[in-house]
Every structure is written in structure tokens, then in C-alpha cells.
Amino acid sequence: AQSVAQPEDQVNVAEGNPLTVKCTYSVSGNPYLFWYVQYPNRGLQFLLKYITGDNLVKGSYGFEAEFNKSQTSFHLKKPSALVSDSALYFCAVRDRSNTDKLIFGTGTRLQVFP
């Protein structure tokens, strides 16, 4: 069965330190990979995506993600965390067939402490 795993329910980091939010997937073929962020009482906002090419993808608000095909991972990273980065983060994958089936991980809550 196709699935996306975010092994950490919560990640705590001090402001100014680097952060990593982990994501691994089990989807056949070469899926499209996405990261979204959710702030309280809001919908999901797109951060970045991997389609093809360079394994390091840069996105919004200074976030980047590293695609590793052999480990089927797509970890979200940021060199220096901000308190305002505190939110719920979702990894999602979609296969390359012509459907709209998008599979989400269960989410990781990021807490950045001053």
C-alpha cells in the first residue's frame, strides 16, 4: 500500500538553530513530492516540491528539502529556525499518473523556542 511516514509528531528547536523535519514514502514509480505548512485556523500553504533534477530543492520562507531516492526520503530543512516557523508541517506525495490522488503524512508539529 502507498504511504507517507512522518516519524516525529513534534520537533522542538531553539531559534537560530538548524531544523529538520523527516519524511519517508512508499509509493511506486517516481512520485511528485511536496511539503505544506499549516498555521492555526488556516488551510495548507505550499512550501516546496520535487519534480525532477537537483536533489536539493529550495522553497518559500528559507526552507529547503533534500530528496534521496535510495532512501525514499524527502526531509525538510532550514539552516536557521525562527519562532514564526512554529506550525504543523505535512509531507505529501502524488504519483505521476493522471489522477489527483495525493497521500499525506500525519504531520509534524514544529515548535521553535526563543
Next chain:
Amino acid sequence: EAQVTQNPRYLITVTGKKLTVTCSQNMNHEYMSWYRQDPGLGLRQIYYSMNVEVTDKGDVPEGYKVSRKEKRNFPLILESPSPNQTSLYFCASRGQPNQPQHFGDGTRLSIL
């Protein structure tokens, strides 16, 4: 401004009373989807639509109906709501296959 608009944002209702959550997008997107978000489960896809009059089941379609009579609108219908459908619902749309989805701000449904 490009957006996905859902209504209502909040609704408390009773078991068995039919309800509809509307969703509209102004980006001329072909693809639209409905999700529900539950604690510890992330987002799960209910239904999606690849074009007008073309819809398909997602992972949790039981108890829901959808229609796509116009490109911009994709309403979610609960014919006979039950308490286990209490959840936060999101509508989303997208254009090309490699593009991300745009999400509405969500509808919080409570079924008593």
C-alpha cells in the same frame, strides 16, 4: 487574488440532517479535491475531480457525495451526517500535474 473559497467555515448540526459544503476556485483549475483532517491521521482524500462531470473516490468516500457541474465549483454533500463525520474539511484545486494544490481555509463540521 487566486483563491479557493469554502462555506461555511463552521457548522454545528445534528445527525441525519443533510448538509452541503460549497467550494469554489477562481484559477480555472481542472483538478479539485476534498479532504478531511483528523488528529493523528493527517489529511485523507475523500473525493477528487479531474474535470467537469468527472469524479472519483479517494481513500475515505463513504457517507459523502460530490458533484462537478461547473469547472469552478465542487460541493461536498453529506446526505445523512453522522457523528463520525465530525472533522475539519478542506477543499483544494490545482492546475498541471506537477503543480501543488491550493487549499481553502477549511470548514469545521460538528455532527451531534
